[in-house]
Amino acid sequence: MKLVKHIANLGYGSRKQVQMMFREGRITDADGEVLYADDKVEPQVIRIDGEPLDPPPGLTLMLHKPAGFTCSTKDVGRLIYDLLPPRFRDRSPVLSSVGRLDRDTSGLLLLTDDGALLHRIVSPKSALDKVYEAELAQDLRGDEAATFASGTLMLESEDKPLLPAELEVLGPRRARLVLHEGRYHQVRRMFAAVGNHVQALHRSRIGGLELGALEPGQWRMLDAGDLERLFGQRG
Incomplete structure (x- = not known):
């Protein structure tokens, strides 16, 4: 791939804008030598305004x-x-x-x-766990962990029960929840199903x-x- 097209695809500008960057001497190699649009060099040696080029697709x-x-x-x-x-x-x-x-x-x-x-x-198929910490509007009742782990909890407007999920109590109104699936607004809807409301939600881990x-x-x-x-x- 030609340098102009490659750099444009990385979001640095249109092809016309990238060509102008070459003419202005803003694109160099790692040693500071000015590059030209028709040069054949590896992307990892390219510098734009002295900064390394962003990674190629696969970022x-x-x-x-x-x-x-x-x-x-x-x-x-x-x-x-x-x-x-x-x-x-x-x-x-x-x-x-x-x-x-x-x-x-x-x-x-x-x-x-x-x-x-x-x-x-x-x-x-990847079955990547997702871990959330929730702050709740009301105190936990004490039966939420068993309900979430049962594999029978149904969310409103759905006809398939949730997979079992693990709940760890962190405080009267704080809990950590490990999910094994990802449904729309799942954590918020789970707590709504047991009569509570999520005031703040934070995801700390995926897989x-x-x-x-x-x-x-x-x-x-x-x-x-x-x-x-x-x-x-x-x-």
Whole structure:
């Protein structure tokens, strides 16, 4: 692939804009030597304004999504893409969120431009656990863990019971919940089914991958080791 097309596909600008970047001398190699649009070099040596070129397609990253941001490219208001370099929104193929966290839910969100990886993560066959911490409007009654673990709980407007889920009590109005499936607004609807209301919700883990020390709004790229942990043993 020609350099102009490759750089444009990474979201740095249109092909015309990238050609202008070459003419302005903004694109160099690792030693600072100016590159030209018809040069043949490996992407890993390219620098734009002195910074390494973004990874090629196959980019996957972890974002600590704050509450108040929407997993969309088009909705009004604050979007998760506002937390990322602007060019990430313009990559081709597109960088998509892997599933969604609703606007009022914070925590671990994955994004990737690898369609096969995205489908593998969300596929029920992968059986990736998802761990949430919930703050509730009312005190726990004490029977919620047994109800959620029963495998018989039905959500409103659905005709298939939920898979068993594990609940750990963290306080009178705080709980950790481990899910083995992903239905629409599942945690909120589960607590609604037992007469409670989720006031704040946070996702801390998907599969074997934990949010770790990332602060709200921070992100980092994932490597092969991270993906191995994602699909690896879960505790």
